Amino acid sequence: MGLDQVPTADRDGSCLKRPSNLGRVTDLVPSLDALHALHPPQQPVYDDPEAVEAVLSKLRRLPPLVFAGECDRLKGAIAEAAAGRSFVLQGGDCAETFDSVTAQSIRNRLRVLLSMAVVLTYAAEVPIVKIGRIAGQFAKPRSSETETRDGVTLPAYRGDAVNGFGFTAADRRPDPDRLLRVYNASAATLNLVRAFVQGGFADLRTMHSWNADFVRNAHVSARYEQLTAEIDRALAFMVACGVDSGAFRTVDFYASHEALLIDYEHALTRIDSRTAQPYNVGGHLLWIGERTRDLKGAHVEFMRHLRNPLGLKIGPTAKPSDVVALADALDPDHEPGRLTVISRMGASKVRDLLPPIVTAMEETGRKVCWVCDPMHGNTFASETGYKTRSFDDVTGELDGFFDVHAGLGTWPGGVHIELTGDDVTECVGGVGEVSESDLSHRYETVCDPRLNRQQSLELAFMVADRLSALEHPRSVPDPETFDF
Numbered sequence: 001m002g003l004d005q006v007p008t009a010d011r012d013g014s015c016l017k018r019p020s021n022l023g024r025v026t027d028l029v030p031s032l033d034a035l036h037a038l039h040p041p042q043q044p045v046y047d048d049p050e051a052v053e054a055v056l057s058k059l060r061r062l063p064p065l066v067f068a069g070e071c072d073r074l075k076g077a078i079a080e081a082a083a084g085r086s087f088v089l090q091g092g093d094c095a096e097t098f099d100s101v102t103a104q105s106i107r108n109r110l111r112v113l114l115s116m117a118v119v120l121t122y123a124a125e126v127p128i129v130k131i132g133r134i135a136g137q138f139a140k141p142r143s144s145e146t147e148t149r150d151g152v153t154l155p156a157y158r159g160d161a162v163n164g165f166g167f168t169a170a171d172r173r174p175d176p177d178r179l180l181r182v183y184n185a186s187a188a189t190l191n192l193v194r195a196f197v198q199g200g201f202a203d204l205r206t207m208h209s210w211n212a213d214f215v216r217n218a219h220v221s222a223r224y225e226q227l228t229a230e231i232d233r234a235l236a237f238m239v240a241c242g243v244d245s246g247a248f249r250t251v252d253f254y255a256s257h258e259a260l261l262i263d264y265e266h267a268l269t270r271i272d273s274r275t276a277q278p279y280n281v282g283g284h285l286l287w288i289g290e291r292t293r294d295l296k297g298a299h300v301e302f303m304r305h306l307r308n309p310l311g312l313k314i315g316p317t318a319k320p321s322d323v324v325a326l327a328d329a330l331d332p333d334h335e336p337g338r339l340t341v342i343s344r345m346g347a348s349k350v351r352d353l354l355p356p357i358v359t360a361m362e363e364t365g366r367k368v369c370w371v372c373d374p375m376h377g378n379t380f381a382s383e384t385g386y387k388t389r390s391f392d393d394v395t396g397e398l399d400g401f402f403d404v405h406a407g408l409g410t411w412p413g414g415v416h417i418e419l420t421g422d423d424v425t426e427c428v429g430g431v432g433e434v435s436e437s438d439l440s441h442r443y444e445t446v447c448d449p450r451l452n453r454q455q456s457l458e459l460a461f462m463v464a465d466r467l468s469a470l471e472h473p474r475s476v477p478d479p480e481t482f483d484f
């Protein structure tokens with residue numbers, strides 16, 4: 001690891017212990033006070049500012065969760081996707097919860113993402129950049145400040161990073177100590193993810209067991225079993241030929257979350273001793289959400305100074321000129337892999353709204369990674385009162401996204417999915433034919449509805465079919481660097 005990132009600043013940038021050749025965070029990043037002066041939206045209002053300050057000064061001293069070099073490596077991998085040589089799979093919970101920091105929950109989420117990655121790699125013959133919405137996705141933007149139930153109005157739930165999901169005044173009070181719990185929960189999650197992906201869980205030769213408990217005869221499981229059998233045969237062939245690379249046993253897996261809470265994200269920013277540049281060390285990739293992408297706002301002002309790869313979510317109100325201006329602010333040097341634009345237009349709008357944006361960006365000469373989030377533009381309330389999404393709308397937006405890029409000659413760089421490894425019933429449709437009346441069986445999300453494991457794999461096969469139909473370079477992988 002090396003002492004790459006050391007804590008370097010308090011609120012106004014005066015220094016803690018640090019190597020003398022390194023600058024302060026606030027020499028290179030706006031101070032927290034300057035950011036608050038921009039009135040960032042979607043921030044909790046705490047009732048005890050001193051308690052907040054005490055938490056932030058603890059966070060500033062805690063060790064990094066990720067290393068700057070890993071962020072650079074991910075940037076390089078995203079640059080490949082932006083250039084049309086690989087594909088990004090980003091997925092995980094809408095909102096992680098402290099209760100879901102268990103071995104089983106983390107394993108299940110990882111398992112579904114790795115299974116999807118194998119499907120995409122093998123069926124489409126494209127290298128996959130694997131990024132979880134994990135180990136930091138604890139804060140949520142909300143469309144309303146409050147929630148009313150049976151005539152009682154309380155502050156809205158803003159994610160476990162801010163307050164509790166329970167509908168009581170005590171639960172809904174924003175509590176700054178939760179920021180330390182976010183750090184600890186993220187550290188514990190990342191620790192297990194690293195152990196799993198490096199320690200044998202991701203070994204391709206065990207993949208037939210990952211989904212062995214699938215319902216028999218379902219179309220998806222049959223296709224998955226066929227694919228694992230083919231991979232087993234291919235691996236056996238390679239081993240027989242003398243190729244038995246460690247690369248079949250481990251994968252690169254990255255962590256991402258929406259950088260929503262300015263206090264937390266600022267406290268997790270460090271100066272990298274290799275480059276003397278500021279990195280957010282709370283996750284590899286951070287994204288700016290649809291509700292906080294104001295060009296002059298605190299989130300853009302803060303994140304444009306970080307050296308991590310960045311995501312930018314854009315919804316149906318984004319104009320081509322807005323996206324170009326945001327790209328200029330966040331990526332003035334047109335750095336390969338720096339910017340991933342995640343569109344979430346809705347199945348009925350993507351064909352109209354995305355092309356002018358892609359065209360305007362292409363005209364500037366920059367190459368960003370275009371990712372489709374087919375979830376957030378397709379949410380509706382079921383007759384039974386559940387927030388849900390239909391699998392057909394999700395695949396419909398993906399189809400639109402692939403069609404738009406095919407029409408413009410640009411590369412569809414990836415997908416961004418809300419999913420879980422458990423067999424929940426939150427989105428309707430798919431081969432399991434979850435109906436509106438099934439939603440109550442296992443509706444467990446605290447925020448947006450997620451695809452379950454079967455729906456996620458079905459989606460992976462659908463994306464693989466679209467990808468494999470595209471013209472793209474198919475190279476023979478180098479066994480030393482091969483990563484499914």
Ligand code: PEP
Nearest residue numbers: 094289290291313344376
């Ligand atoms: C999310 O990704 O959970 C989210 C809130 O998305 P968006 O910013 O696109 O609405």
Ligand code: CO
Nearest residue numbers: 094418447448
């Ligand atoms: Co969501």
